Amino acid sequence: MIEIHDLHYRVGAAPILSDISLSLPEGSLTALIGPNGAGKSTLLRLMARLEPLQSGRITVEGLDLATTPTDAMARTLAIMGQQNSVASRLRVRELVGFGRWPHHQGRPRAADREAVEAAIDAFGLQPFAGRFLDELSGGQVQRAFLAMTFAQDTAWMLLDEPLNNLDVAHARALMARLAQLVQDTGRSVVAVVHEVNYAAAWADHVVAMKHGRIVAQGAAEAVLTEDLLSDLYDTPVEVSRHDGRPLVLHHHSHSRIADLSRGRLPDRARLS
Amino acid sequence: MRFAAGLGLAALLALMLVSLGVGAAEISVRQARSDAWTMLVLMESRLPRTLAVALAGAALAVSGTLIQSLVRNRFVGPDTTGTSESAALGLLAVTILAPASPIWVKMVAASFAAMAGTALFIVVIRRLPRREVMLVPIAGLVLSGVLGSIVTWIAWQADLLQYVGVWMSGEFSGVTAGRYELLWVAGLAAGLAWVGADRFAILSLGDGVATGLGLSTASVMRFGLVVVAVVSALVVTTVGMVPFLGLVVPNIVARVMGDNLRASLPVVAASGAGLLLACDIIGRLLIAPYEMPVSVILGVLGALIFLVLLYRRPAHA
Ligand SMILES: Nc1ncnc2c1ncn2[C@@H]1O[C@H](COP(=O)(O)OP(=O)(O)OP(=O)(O)O)[C@@H](O)[C@H]1O
Numbered sequence: 156m157i158e159i160h161d162l163h164y165r166v167g168a169a170p171i172l173s174d175i176s177l178s179l180p181e182g183s184l185t186a187l188i189g190p191n192g193a194g195k196s197t198l199l200r201l202m203a204r205l206e207p208l209q210s211g212r213i214t215v216e217g218l219d220l221a222t223t224p225t226d227a228m229a230r231t232l233a234i235m236g237q238q239n240s241v242a243s244r245l246r247v248r249e250l251v252g253f254g255r256w257p258h259h260q261g262r263p264r265a266a267d268r269e270a271v272e273a274a275i276d277a278f279g280l281q282p283f284a285g286r287f288l289d290e291l292s293g294g295q296v297q298r299a300f301l302a303m304t305f306a307q308d309t310a311w312m313l314l315d316e317p318l319n320n321l322d323v324a325h326a327r328a329l330m331a332r333l334a335q336l337v338q339d340t341g342r343s344v345v346a347v348v349h350e351v352n353y354a355a356a357w358a359d360h361v362v363a364m365k366h367g368r369i370v371a372q373g374a375a376e377a378v379l380t381e382d383l384l385s386d387l388y389d390t391p392v393e394v395s396r397h398d399g400r401p402l403v404l405h406h407h408s409h410s411r412i413a414d415l416s417r418g419r420l421p422d423r424a425r426l427s
Numbered sequence: 428m429r430f431a432a433g434l435g436l437a438a439l440l441a442l443m444l445v446s447l448g449v450g451a452a453e454i455s456v457r458q459a460r461s462d463a464w465t466m467l468v469l470m471e472s473r474l475p476r477t478l479a480v481a482l483a484g485a486a487l488a489v490s491g492t493l494i495q496s497l498v499r500n501r502f503v504g505p506d507t508t509g510t511s512e513s514a515a516l517g518l519l520a521v522t523i524l525a526p527a528s529p530i531w532v533k534m535v536a537a538s539f540a541a542m543a544g545t546a547l548f549i550v551v552i553r554r555l556p557r558r559e560v561m562l563v564p565i566a567g568l569v570l571s572g573v574l575g576s577i578v579t580w581i582a583w584q585a586d587l588l589q590y591v592g593v594w595m596s597g598e599f600s601g602v603t604a605g606r607y608e609l610l611w612v613a614g615l616a617a618g619l620a621w622v623g624a625d626r627f628a629i630l631s632l633g634d635g636v637a638t639g640l641g642l643s644t645a646s647v648m649r650f651g652l653v654v655v656a657v658v659s660a661l662v663v664t665t666v667g668m669v670p671f672l673g674l675v676v677p678n679i680v681a682r683v684m685g686d687n688l689r690a691s692l693p694v695v696a697a698s699g700a701g702l703l704l705a706c707d708i709i710g711r712l713l714i715a716p717y718e719m720p721v722s723v724i725l726g727v728l729g730a731l732i733f734l735v736l737l738y739r740r741p742a743h744a
């Protein structure tokens with residue numbers, strides 16, 4: 156369980172996160188949703204001790220972030236950031252290998268090497284494993300960083316926009332893999348997701364944030380409603396149902412918006 | 428891979444042999460065993476000089492790799508981040524305040540000054556916007572320039588310009604047995620860096636990744652800072668500043684081998700030693716029986732290589 160008590164965070168005088176108390180259930184796939192600037196990344200970074208706590212308290216599996224040594228934490232919780240640098244000229248296999256660092260501190264054993272190869276396989280990176288990161292496409296880089304985070308093999312995984320740059324097949328495969336990991340091994344995943352339907356289809360638990368506050372949390376069906384989503388994103392959202400799960404309909408809202416702006420948009424935009 | 432490593436080592440050994448054979452006194456390395464005078468020249472002058480050049484080259488190249496990974500920018504070296512100039516400033520301070528101090532006191536003062544100067548540089552560049560890749564080397568050049576001017580000005584006031592001249596332009600003609608051994612410490616410091624190779628490589632991926640993997644970014648930074656400062660201080664103290672080497676060698680090696688420092692640092696060290704040996708040999712041959720300081724040769728050659736690198740890698744640092 157990750158427990159957050161009374162968290163506040165500000166940069167200068169500007170409040171970024173206010174009054175956040177949250178319990179994230181163990182053994183579930185939690186989707187964190189909300190508009191740009193809501194504070195999702197900041198919350199994730201605080202949960203992963205990448206930013207110093209200003210007030211409040213966060214515990215992961217009973218370990219208090221403020222007092223637990225950072226290397227012990229790295230064996231309990233892994234984070235993949237929203238922006239990953241490829242300025243470093245590493246090969247994919249070397250990058251994924253660094254995911255094992257918390258377990259071997261520089262002296263990899265056979266089990267570590269196996270974990271690395273498994274993660275490379277899992278993300279279809281075998282053909283690129285010997286290539287430098289700066290010779291890959293955006294989605295391939297994203298998968299390499301995901302593989303590194305998987306290789307870390309922790310009870311908790313925090314993923315900031317893991318679907319960035321991924322095509323539909325890889326995005327689905329990732330969500331399915333996360334759901335399966337949670338189901339089979341009882342691990343816990345928190346993923347920031349912008350495409351609400353991926354949250355609707357795969358998440359057990361959804362947390363919605365806006366203006367640095369939690370506005371709703373609960374099961375996907377309870378949170379992903381027309382009213383709540385329309386409010387959350389300040390844009391009309393229609394929700395249908397499919398297979399007993401919520402389904403957000405983009406083309407409806409799109410045509411409505413296109414109606415509003417007809418005449419000003421070029422034809423191509425109306426067709427698409 | 429193994430073949431390439433063997434070839435590189437053979438080239439390095441060949442350069443060292445050439446370096447043993449080249450100089451104002453005509454000697455033949457083969458006669459050393461039978462001829463006492465040849466042996467004396469070899470042991471007192473040629474061998475120390477060759478070792479000094481190799482050690483300084485290796486240590487400077489490694490410290491260049493470290494500073495580049497600490498500031499996450501390829502366009503810097505220990506001679507463009509204020510490190511060497513700070514070391515000279517520390518040396519100057521001791522020379523003025525306590526001229527009778529033994530060499531190790533000077534060395535310690537130079538090391539601490541180099542640490543302070545490099546730390547200042549890191550603080551400055553951490554405040555610059557991330558995307559402005561070229562601001563980092565520019566900030567470094569400005570800092571180096573300012574510190575260098577301060578050194579020159581103080582030296583001028585204190586009538587110590589000829590000392591400063593020696594520190595500012597590296598050359599190995601004065602190296603004899605008993606006057607270069609501190610460079611072994613520099614080599615040792617660079618060797619120590621290899622122990623932290625993975626940590627430096629992870630730090631290059633960003634503070635977030637490093638912390639997420641359980642590294643204390645601050646202690647990795649401190650470790651790197653100490654190695655870079657000690658190497659620069661020792662090189663400046665014993666032979667003077669050597670430009671461009673710490674900038675150029677890591678770039679060339681990274682282009683071929685990448686940034687997996689555990690594998691590449693030994694290659695960086697060997698290449699640094701090889702390049703500096705080659706430049707030193709050229710300096711001895713060009714206007715023989717006189718010598719050109721190695722810093723002059725590198726100033727031209729290094730600048731050329733750097734320009735080629737700039738031209739061929741425009742997009743990212
Ligand atoms: N270093 C900073 N200085 C000032 N404001 C910041 C800083 N970092 C983030 N913010 C602000 O904090 C707020 C939350 O940012 P955060 O990155 O957490 O948003 P997010 O929910 O992840 O958004 P996105 O969906 O765009 O990734 C934003 O309004 C942002 O402008």
Ligand SMILES: [Mg+2]
Nearest residue numbers: 195196237315
């Ligand atoms: Mg974000």
